[in-house]
Amino acid sequence: MSMINWDEFEHIHVIKRLRHILSSWWSVDVVFTDERGQLKGFDGSKATYTNPGVGFVFGKEAAQQNLAEFVMKTIDDLRMSDNKFAIKKWDMTGWDIGVFPIMIENDFMGTVVAVPFFRDSNSPVRLAEVRDRLAAFGATAETIDKALGKTKYLDESDRTHFCEIVSLVAEEVVTLHLEITRREDRIRELNKELGSRYKYDNMIGKSKPMQSLYALLDKIKTADSTVLINGDNGTGKELIAKAIHYNSVRKDKAFVIQNCSAFNDNLLESELFGHMKGSFTGAVKDKKGLFEIADKGTFFLDEIGDTSPQMQVKLLRVLQEGTFTPVGSTEMRKVDVRIVAATNKNLKEMVEQGTFREDLYYRLNVINIRVPPLRERKEDIPLLAEFFLQKACEVQNRTRVTLTKRALEKLYDYAFPGNVRELQNEMERVVVLAGDETKILPEMLSPKMLEAGEKAKVQGARLHGKLKDALEELERDMIREGLRRTGWNKSKLAKELGISRAGLIMKVEKYGLDKRKITRPPGTGSQTGT
Numbered sequence: 001m002s003m004i005n006w007d008e009f010e011h012i013h014v015i016k017r018l019r020h021i022l023s024s025w026w027s028v029d030v031v032f033t034d035e036r037g038q039l040k041g042f043d044g045s046k047a048t049y050t051n052p053g054v055g056f057v058f059g060k061e062a063a064q065q066n067l068a069e070f071v072m073k074t075i076d077d078l079r080m081s082d083n084k085f086a087i088k089k090w091d092m093t094g095w096d097i098g099v100f101p102i103m104i105e106n107d108f109m110g111t112v113v114a115v116p117f118f119r120d121s122n123s124p125v126r127l128a129e130v131r132d133r134l135a136a137f138g139a140t141a142e143t144i145d146k147a148l149g150k151t152k153y154l155d156e157s158d159r160t161h162f163c164e165i166v167s168l169v170a171e172e173v174v175t176l177h178l179e180i181t182r183r184e185d186r187i188r189e190l191n192k193e194l195g196s197r198y199k200y201d202n203m204i205g206k207s208k209p210m211q212s213l214y215a216l217l218d219k220i221k222t223a224d225s226t227v228l229i230n231g232d233n234g235t236g237k238e239l240i241a242k243a244i245h246y247n248s249v250r251k252d253k254a255f256v257i258q259n260c261s262a263f264n265d266n267l268l269e270s271e272l273f274g275h276m277k278g279s280f281t282g283a284v285k286d287k288k289g290l291f292e293i294a295d296k297g298t299f300f301l302d303e304i305g306d307t308s309p310q311m312q313v314k315l316l317r318v319l320q321e322g323t324f325t326p327v328g329s330t331e332m333r334k335v336d337v338r339i340v341a342a343t344n345k346n347l348k349e350m351v352e353q354g355t356f357r358e359d360l361y362y363r364l365n366v367i368n369i370r371v372p373p374l375r376e377r378k379e380d381i382p383l384l385a386e387f388f389l390q391k392a393c394e395v396q397n398r399t400r401v402t403l404t405k406r407a408l409e410k411l412y413d414y415a416f417p418g419n420v421r422e423l424q425n426e427m428e429r430v431v432v433l434a435g436d437e438t439k440i441l442p443e444m445l446s447p448k449m450l451e452a453g454e455k456a457k458v459q460g461a462r463l464h465g466k467l468k469d470a471l472e473e474l475e476r477d478m479i480r481e482g483l484r485r486t487g488w489n490k491s492k493l494a495k496e497l498g499i500s501r502a503g504l505i506m507k508v509e510k511y512g513l514d515k516r517k518i519t520r521p522p523g524t525g526s527q528t529g530t
């Protein structure tokens with residue numbers, strides 16, 4: 001089992017939420033220790049603790065040392081018992097604290113420590129003890145007073161709820177750690193798939209599918225056949241067409257691109273084949289067509305699936321005979337052009353449906369290249385992301401930035417419908433948004449990428465349901481007891497609980513804790529009906 005990455009937990013919503021509850025209901029702080037009892041994630045800043053005494057104590061080397069020994073001793077004791085956690089007095093401070101082990105697959109990985117509170121009473125004797133201990137550490141009178149003011153007495157019912165919540169923290173750490181480990185395993189598996197070549201001309205990628213693509217491109221270097229490139233939007237079809245041209249014997253001749261969907265038929269025809277002066281309004285002089293310009297070179301016909309049936313006939317003739325007729329001319333011209341065509345459409349299906357000529361399809365599809373979508377080669381994501389980040393930094397003339405591990409994980413979880421182009425745009429965007437930052441945090445990514453990650457998590461559903469139930473039960477109990485104790489004095493109770501009176505009234509209604517209902521003898525009516 002790999003080591004726990006404690007820093008991760010600072011960012012986890014559920015854990016933040018649980019910490020917040022422990023702090024606002026009972027002024028208890030939560031810290032983590034590793035499997036040797038060493039405090040984790042203590043940044044030395046006292047401000048992060050609800051109880052200033054906690055921050056003060058943990059700032060002392062001796063206290064950290066003592067906590068480690070205390071935790072290890074407690075864990076030994078727990079091993080001998082059936083208990084899942086321990087509530088004990090931490091003698092060095094005089095406080096009671098809770099120690100909740102984190103067990104992963106029977107391995108002890110660390111603890112959640114909840115501190116401080118009083119278990120039996122907050123009697124003057126115990127208060128005095130804490131006062132003495134904190135003073136011995138050199139705490140100021142002010143810190144001591146605040147620390148004591150924030151140390152609550154947890155009666156049995158409070159303690160039950162409290163332990164439930166701290167146990168949830170420990171459980172959540174386990175779930176998350178397993179999830180992170182699984183994810184790391186997956187990434188390691190993916191990395192095993194990486195080949196040795198990481199680039200081909202301007203194409204980047206180390207994945208198996210990219211290796212096969214490079215091998216295929218190598219193989220067809222000397223061929224002069226027509227190539228049909230098939231792939232979703234933004235997968236790199238144009239890059240591949242260029243690589244084909246610049247690695248062929250035609251590399252010193254023209255590489256001409258025409259998007260076949262961009263024009264109406266007449267314009268397209270005149271673009272491709274040229275026209276004679278006066279052949280139509282606006283044709284003030286002869287114009288060479290792209291086929292002539294591409295003579296001896298390569299012609300890249302992009303979006304070939306979007307051409308009309310009439311245009312398909314004309315293209316077929318060029319492919320078959322190498323001949324065409326400029327608009328307004330009667331004279332045929334002959335050219336030597338290699339055709340590379342690309343589309344994101346399924347031409348075979350179009351042939352079956354009668355929207356694409358079968359003879360043209362077979363003429364084009366001599367060599368077929370299928371470009372895999374990015375979601376089928378996620379192992380290329382880190383390399384591509386890094387490449388686009390650096391490129392964007394150069395363009396924007398700023399210091400380099402890198403992705404944090406967590407941001408990269410979000411990218412792994414995302415499906416990239418827009419493929420490599422979408423990744424490129426995202427990286428350009430984050431470089432702009434990064435400002436002075438040199439590390440890209442997940443929060444800087446587009447919301448759609450963050451959502452994808454959240455949905456992929458098991459954590460959400462499993463713990464959220466449980467957490468919600470536990471919290472509602474706790475809230476209901478605390479309000480019910482509080483109402484009895486204060487004699488239904490809602491203003492007083494609201495103040496005690498640290499919520500508004502209106503908020504309390506809403507909760508009283510939600511839980512059906514209205515005086516009339518709750519004091520009615522059992523069996524005389526339902527909880528909700530009045």
Ligand SMILES: Nc1ncnc2c1ncn2[C@@H]1O[C@H](COP(=O)(O)OP(=O)(O)OP(=O)(O)O)[C@@H](O)[C@H]1O
Nearest residue numbers: 202203204205232233234235236237238239420421
């Ligand atoms: N393997 C890759 N390595 C580096 N950059 C890539 C790669 N694949 C695509 N790109 C980049 O992604 C963008 C889109 O690539 P390209 O235009 O070749 O895709 P396309 O398949 O022709 O897209 P469309 O179907 O939208 O026309 C370009 O900026 C290109 O440089």
Ligand SMILES: [Mg+2]
Nearest residue numbers: 234237238302
């Ligand atoms: Mg394209």
